[in-house]
Amino acid sequence: MSDVNSGGDDHKKPKLTVVSSQPEENTLSQSEDNHEAAVNDEGVMIRVQDLEQEHRDLDQAIATMEERMPYDRLTLQRMKKRKLALKDRISKLKGDVTPDIIA
Numbered sequence: 001m002s003d004v005n006s007g008g009d010d011h012k013k014p015k016l017t018v019v020s021s022q023p024e025e026n027t028l029s030q031s032e033d034n035h036e037a038a039v040n041d042e043g044v045m046i047r048v049q050d051l052e053q054e055h056r057d058l059d060q061a062i063a064t065m066e067e068r069m070p071y072d073r074l075t076l077q078r079m080k081k082r083k084l085a086l087k088d089r090i091s092k093l094k095g096d097v098t099p100d101i102i103a
Helices: 030-067 073-097
Strands: none
Touching (some): 030 073
């Protein structure tokens, strides 16, 4: 930390202290680091659940659209592309959370 203001007018101007927003290296203990990883994993799994719900909703919307004639092929194609992108994103997030265990 360092003082930004200096000079003889200390009583007129408040002193400002610069504080870095970056954590100092090696400040987290092992248990705090594990806790952060667990919290991040929980957040990722919540995100996965949200994406899976969106994937199911999109699947239902596609099925409904295909049942009704005529349907907009471009919209249907975009919905299928979005569904595939969601599936890829879900797989990536699940892979990031699940550790690679070589047996």
